[in-house]
Amino acid sequence: MGLLQKILIPVLGLVLAFCFYSSRENFKPEMLRGKRVIVTGASTGIGEQMAYHLARMGAHVLVTARTEAKLQQVVERCRALGAGSARLVSGSMEDVATTRQLVEVAETELGGLDMLILNHVGKSYFNYFDGDVGHVQKLLNINFLSYVAMTVSALPMLKRSGGSIVVVSSMAGKVGFPFTVPYSATKFALDGFFSSLRQEFSIQSVNVSITLCILGFIDTENAMRAAADVLLTSPAPKEECALEIIKGGTLRQREVYYRYASTKLPLLLTHPGWSPSPDLGKAVTN
Numbered sequence: 550m551g552l553l554q555k556i557l558i559p560v561l562g563l564v565l566a567f568c569f570y571s572s573r574e575n576f577k578p579e580m581l582r583g584k585r586v587i588v589t590g591a592s593t594g595i596g597e598q599m600a601y602h603l604a605r606m607g608a609h610v611l612v613t614a615r616t617e618a619k620l621q622q623v624v625e626r627c628r629a630l631g632a633g634s635a636r637l638v639s640g641s642m643e644d645v646a647t648t649r650q651l652v653e654v655a656e657t658e659l660g661g662l663d664m665l666i667l668n669h670v671g672k673s674y675f676n677y678f679d680g681d682v683g684h685v686q687k688l689l690n691i692n693f694l695s696y697v698a699m700t701v702s703a704l705p706m707l708k709r710s711g712g713s714i715v716v717v718s719s720m721a722g723k724v725g726f727p728f729t730v731p732y733s734a735t736k737f738a739l740d741g742f743f744s745s746l747r748q749e750f751s752i753q754s755v756n757v758s759i760t761l762c763i764l765g766f767i768d769t770e771n772a773m774r775a776a777a778d779v780l781l782t783s784p785a786p787k788e789e790c791a792l793e794i795i796k797g798g799t800l801r802q803r804e805v806y807y808r809y810a811s812t813k814l815p816l817l818l819t820h821p822g823w824s825p826s827p828d829l830g831k832a833v834t835n
């Protein structure tokens with residue numbers, strides 16, 4: 550019994566872990582060639598970088614955000630990088646017309662959809678919760694309800710292609726960090742909705758994968774502006790982050806954890822003399 554506990558069980562564990570990980574398919578960029586992908590929030594940051602990776606891999610990219618001029622530049626760069634095709638739809642995710650138009654373009658011009666990457670995020674603050682219920686409501690509309698609406702509209706196409714839904718979330722959507730109350734609430738909601746939906750897909754044999762991406766601090770312009778002065782953690786690069794999200798979605802992983810650092814609170818709060826300044830309240834995510 551002693552021998553069994555000390556040697557055989559750990560060895561068996563190692564063998565099972567080896568079998569599990571070695572049976573996983575490896576990512577190859579060719580897997581994206583010719584795939585039809587929507588990327589939301591693609592005018593800046595991680596979304597923009599995802600569009601460029603997908604373009605290099607030869608995917609057909611359909612990018613969206615509110616700022617048309619920036620999207621136009623992203624589309625041009627995607628074409629130069631070798632995208633199968635590159636298109637844009639500009640508009641706010643608060644507006645159902647944007648969702649409708651995206652789905653229509655995918656249906657009529659791309660002939661369907663293989664991957665839906667939900668990445669956009671509304672403007673918020675990085676400070677103590679200010680009690681503004683209207684802001685929480687607005688952020689829920691952008692960061693959560695529009696993700697649900699896009700999923701519902703795109704689902705028929707994704708069912709036809711056996712495609713994938715990729716949902717970009719945050720460590721703040723798994724753990725309650727201070728100064729991110731409204732934002733964190735919207736990201737927790739995503740986990741509840743999509744983790745539950747994944748279970749239903751499994752029960753109903755719906756061949757559409759759902760990948761939830763749990764990101765730490767990433768060096769996008771907006772995140773740096775909002776939090777770089779406050780956080781002790783050094784941010785991870787947006788280019789690598791974007792690639793890891795695409796890999797996870799392509800391999801149909803349930804979750805992607807990117808640079809999940811230590812659980813210790815990495816805020817200057819832990820440093821003597823630090824407290825949130827009035828300027829912090831003006832720091833926004835975009």
Ligand SMILES: NC(=O)C1=CN([C@@H]2O[C@H](COP(=O)(O)OP(=O)(O)OC[C@H]3O[C@@H](n4cnc5c(N)ncnc54)[C@H](OP(=O)(O)O)[C@@H]3O)[C@@H](O)[C@H]2O)C=CC1
Nearest residue numbers: 590592594595614615616641642670719767769771772835
């Ligand atoms: N950067 C980080 O440290 C972390 C980021 N994340 C997550 O990663 C994702 C990307 O973050 P990041 O790249 O930093 O974000 P950015 O602020 O750089 O980009 C946000 C994107 O969303 C678009 N957007 C904002 N509001 C709306 C709206 N109402 N309708 C449509 N599009 C909108 C913006 O474009 P436009 O203004 O033109 O509409 C922009 O393209 C987000 O989901 C975020 O929560 C998670 C953890 C950490």
Ligand SMILES: C[C@H](CCC(=O)O)[C@H]1CC[C@H]2[C@@H]3C(=O)C[C@@H]4C[C@H](O)CC[C@]4(C)[C@H]3CC[C@]12C
Nearest residue numbers: 719720721729765766771772775776782810834
């Ligand atoms: C504090 C967290 C990092 C913990 C660690 O050990 O690394 C951060 C993890 C995710 C961050 C937030 C996020 O999800 C995006 C927002 C982006 C903004 O523009 C800046 C504020 C954020 C709320 C950002 C703040 C730090 C994290 C919670």
